[in-house]
Every structure is written in C-alpha cells, then in structure tokens.
Amino acid sequence: MASATESRYGYRDVSDQNFDYMFKLLIIGNSSVGKTSFLFRYADDTFTSAFVSTVGIDFKVKTVYRNDKRVKLQIWDTAGQERYRTITTAYYRGAMGFILMYDITSEGSFNAVQDWATQIKTYSWDNAQVILVGNKCDMEEERIIAPEKGKHLADHLGFQFFEASAKENIQVKQVFERLVDIICDKMSESLDTDHPPGGKNLRFTDTAPPVHQKCSC
Numbered sequence: 448m449a450s451a452t453e454s455r456y457g458y459r460d461v462s463d464q465n466f467d468y469m470f471k472l473l474i475i476g477n478s479s480v481g482k483t484s485f486l487f488r489y490a491d492d493t494f495t496s497a498f499v500s501t502v503g504i505d506f507k508v509k510t511v512y513r514n515d516k517r518v519k520l521q522i523w524d525t526a527g528q529e530r531y532r533t534i535t536t537a538y539y540r541g542a543m544g545f546i547l548m549y550d551i552t553s554e555g556s557f558n559a560v561q562d563w564a565t566q567i568k569t570y571s572w573d574n575a576q577v578i579l580v581g582n583k584c585d586m587e588e589e590r591i592i593a594p595e596k597g598k599h600l601a602d603h604l605g606f607q608f609f610e611a612s613a614k615e616n617i618q619v620k621q622v623f624e625r626l627v628d629i630i631c632d633k634m635s636e637s638l639d640t641d642h643p644p645g646g647k648n649l650r651f652t653d654t655a656p657p658v659h660q661k662c663s664c
C-alpha cells in the first residue's frame with residue numbers, strides 16, 4: 448500500500464529520526480467502511496473508488512507540528528476482515544490513539560462499533576484516545592445512520608465524534624488534528640504538569656514553524 452518512502456521498508460522512514468514525539472495511531476472498523484481511503488486522503492490527498500480490501504496491516508507516516516514540536520505520526524491501517532483479527536489486534540498494544548470507523552450507509556458497520564470498542568479495551572493501553580468517525584457522509588441519499596445516533600453512541604462510549612468523507616475530503620484532517628490534540632492533552636495530564644506552553648489553543652499545523660518563531664520549549 449505505502450509508497451517507497453513511506454512503507455515500513457522505506458529508507459527515509461527508517462532513517463528519519465528527526466522528530467520530538469512519535470505517536471502510533473490505528474484505524475479500525477469493519478471492512479469497506481473506508482479506512483484505507485481515509486488514510487490515503489490524509490497522507491497523500493488521493494482517493495480511488497476501486498475497493499482493494501487490505502490484507503493484514505500496513506502503515507504510513509506523516510509529520511505534523513504542534514507547539515513547535517515535530518510530531519511523527521505512524522498511522523496503521525488495519526484490515527477489517529474478521530480473518531485478520533489475530534494479526535491486527537497484536538498491533539493495538541502501544542497505540543496512543545484510535546480512529547474507530549463506521550460507514551453511515553451501513554447498519555452492520557455501525558452495530559459493530561461496540562465490539563470494536565471492546566477490542567480496544569481488551570488489547571490496548573488504558574490511556575489510548577479514541578475518535579468515532581462516521582465515514583461516507585457524502586452519500587446523504589443512502590444514509591442509514593443519523594448523525595445524532597453516531598454522536599449518542601460516541602458519548603456513551605466516552606469517545607469524540609466526527610462525520611467525515613474520504614471521498615470529498617470532509618473533516619479528514621480535522622479528525623487527525625483532534626486525535627493528536629487529545630493525545631497531547633492526555634500526555635500533559637499524566638505527566639502531572641501544566642498544559643503545553645500556550646495551552647490547548649495553540650495551533651496544530653502540517654507545515655514547519657517559521658524560522659523566526661520563538662521556541663516555546
């Protein structure tokens with residue numbers, strides 16, 4: 448799946464140690480909800496309507512900047528098919544954040560959310576942060592799951608909630624930004640220190656801070 452520079456075998460990825468933090472993130476949910484499409488949209492800004500079901504697991508990396516720190520995101524895209532479950536759950540450990548995805552046009556994928564949440568609870572760290580994403584919100588005419596239903600379930604599970612579209616590039620970047628933000632907040636909480644310099648309102652970008660910008664370390 449990943450390009451030469453971005454796959455686990457990629458030279459640049461292996462050699463690039465130039466970051467302040469590394470966050471391991473996982474995208475999970477039923478097959479065909481759009482996990483791979485969501486990652487491709489975020490990392491490469493591409494989308495294809497062809498469905499090539501993921502085999503096992505793969506990842507892409509993307510570096511973002513928060514509070515003038517380089518945060519390297521290692522984003523794992525898991526196969527939704529049941530037969531890969533043993534492989535994929537082995538990667539939950541050590542993940543700091545999850546994007547749990549369903550498809551707003553698929554009741555089955557929504558009904559499976561509770562099971563996916565249980566998997567997170569079983570296999571991941573207690574402090575892992577989760578965002579529930581209802582993908583394919585561009586398909587309004589085929590919608591089966593109302594946004595309120597998604598929000599209600601997210602509230603019940605203690606997760607944040609977004610509706611998004613990998614196809615139309617709706618709320619994709621925002622989901623990742625929010626996930627990084629809540630991981631950072633959780634980190635500063637568990638370090639029992641003040642919030643990062645500048646507090647929660649500091650901007651999160653995917654471009655390097657200008658050279659003249661004063662370091663907030």
Ligand code: GTP
Binds near residue numbers: 477480485583
């Ligand atoms: P597995 O790898 O089997 O777990 O599936 P997946 O969740 O990775 O699904 P994938 O990203 O391969 O997408 C499945 C199908 O849904 C493909 O045909 C995509 O083009 C389509 N798709 C993904 N996201 C969207 C979206 O936001 N809107 C629409 N309309 N189609 C989408």
Ligand code: MG
Binds near residue numbers: 500501
């Ligand atoms: Mg996939």
